Amino acid sequence: MSDETDFKGVSMIEAEATAEMLLMTGTFRSPQTIEEPIEQTIVRAVLEGERDRFGRLYEMYAPLVHGVLLARVPRDEVDDLVQDIFLHALRKLHTLRNPMAFGPWIAMIARNRAMDFHRASRDMVEVEENTAVAKPANRTAHEVLDFIRQLPDTYRETLVLRFVEGMTGPEIAVRTGLTPASVRVNLHRGMKLLREKMGVSAA
Amino acid sequence: MIMNMNDNYLWDRTGEPDAEVQQLEDLLGSLRYQPRTLQIPPTMSVRRRRAFIPLAIAAAIALLMIGAGLWVRFANSNRRPVLQAERGPDPTAPARTLPPSNDQPTSSTTPEPRENFSAPRKANRGVMAPKSRRPIQPAEPVLTAEELAQKEQVIVALRLVSVKLNLAQRKAQGLPQINSIRNHKIG
Numbered sequence: 001m002s003d004e005t006d007f008k009g010v011s012m013i014e015a016e017a018t019a020e021m022l023l024m025t026g027t028f029r030s031p032q033t034i035e036e037p038i039e040q041t042i043v044r045a046v047l048e049g050e051r052d053r054f055g056r057l058y059e060m061y062a063p064l065v066h067g068v069l070l071a072r073v074p075r076d077e078v079d080d081l082v083q084d085i086f087l088h089a090l091r092k093l094h095t096l097r098n099p100m101a102f103g104p105w106i107a108m109i110a111r112n113r114a115m116d117f118h119r120a121s122r123d124m125v126e127v128e129e130n131t132a133v134a135k136p137a138n139r140t141a142h143e144v145l146d147f148i149r150q151l152p153d154t155y156r157e158t159l160v161l162r163f164v165e166g167m168t169g170p171e172i173a174v175r176t177g178l179t180p181a182s183v184r185v186n187l188h189r190g191m192k193l194l195r196e197k198m199g200v201s202a203a
Numbered sequence: 204m205i206m207n208m209n210d211n212y213l214w215d216r217t218g219e220p221d222a223e224v225q226q227l228e229d230l231l232g233s234l235r236y237q238p239r240t241l242q243i244p245p246t247m248s249v250r251r252r253r254a255f256i257p258l259a260i261a262a263a264i265a266l267l268m269i270g271a272g273l274w275v276r277f278a279n280s281n282r283r284p285v286l287q288a289e290r291g292p293d294p295t296a297p298a299r300t301l302p303p304s305n306d307q308p309t310s311s312t313t314p315e316p317r318e319n320f321s322a323p324r325k326a327n328r329g330v331m332a333p334k335s336r337r338p339i340q341p342a343e344p345v346l347t348a349e350e351l352a353q354k355e356q357v358i359v360a361l362r363l364v365s366v367k368l369n370l371a372q373r374k375a376q377g378l379p380q381i382n383s384i385r386n387h388k389i390g
Contacts, residue, residue, distance in 0.1 A: 046249060049249075051249050054243075054249075055241055058241040059238070062238070062239075063235070066236035070234065075234070082236075082239075083241065086241055087244075087247070090243065090247070090249060091250070093249060094249070139230075140230075141230045142234075144227065144230055144231060145231060145234060160231075162213075163228055163230075163231040163232070164232065164234050164235055165235055166228070166235060168214070169213075170215060184214055187214065188210075188213070191224075195223075
């Protein structure tokens with residue numbers, strides 16, 4: 001569309017390029033010292049009028065928002081909601097007091113948007129719960145995701161970010177604002193509940 | 204027990220890989236986010252952060268401090284003349300020939316000429332005590348010897364007139380005259 005803007009051609013500063021390379025290669029081990037100043041720089045630049053820089057935040061945090069939504073709303077709604085959430089975040093970016101907390105902030109927006117979605121249509125997830133019970137042990141990805149969605153909120157979001165989006169525990173902690181200990185507990189207890197649920201369902 | 208053995212792999216993919224975790228990663232990895240470009244409408248505007256709020260707070264604090272300073276200064280400047288006015292006139296001050304007036308200068312130890320009263324405008328304004336305070340009693344007029352003699356003459360004349368009027372009134376009413384000089388021997 002002619003009236004839409006593409007952010008692919010945005011030039012990056014050297015620090016952003018370095019952080020992105022570290023993220024993509026999986027060698028990212030100290031996010032507090034590298035990623036936080038980048039977020040602050042980008043948020044400040046966007047608020048000062050460089051709207052194109054917001055595309056970098058979108059690339060960095062779209063997997064997080066996608067995972068948060070995938071744990072709560074139907075799969076075919078997730079992609080559109082991701083776009084809507086980032087546009088909403090761009091409009092409300094001036095209300096973000098701490099630019100380094102962009103990840104927890106947009107994750108909260110995504111959770112609230114998922115709740116609004118379920119208020120509007122209450123017959124989306126519960127229907128899929130019964131369809132996965134009688135399946136054999138050789139399950140598909142969608143069936144396993146449905147099992148994860150039956151877990152409590154804290155566990156299913158962490159498991160989706162870990163298994164679907166491929167984030168490690170420390171990355172989940174940094175991006176969601178949770179403590180590493182909380183994420184670790186959520187992973188372990190969620191994994192235990194998932195095993196129990198899949199085993200009971202398969203039996 | 205299996206969870207404890209493969210704890211690190213579930214946490215950060217280090218240590219011995221857990222087959223079940225790896226299977227979940229492979230299975231659910233197919234649902235991973237597929238990068239898309241963010242389509243932002245060109246008409247959408249980004250509101251800038253309100254940088255004037257801290258400035259407004261700082262300006263308000265500065266104005267309050269300036270106002271408090273001015274208030275303290277004016278309060279102190281008004282307090283000194285009021286205290287002098289409450290003392291009242293100095294009894295040891297020499298007699299003055301000027302009539303009583305509210306425009307009396309606060310310093311009564313040395314009489315000042317009348318033409319100087321209009322000059323110290325600030326001092327006159329300070330003499331006026333607030334209404335809530337005790338009113339200042341005007342000083343008794345101080346007369347000279349000549350003025351006292353004239354005053355005595357006027358009083359004697361008024362007494363004579365009063366006596367004559369009293370006699371005339373009794374005569375007109377037919378009342379017996381009071382012989383005010385009966386005890387005096389005439390001639």
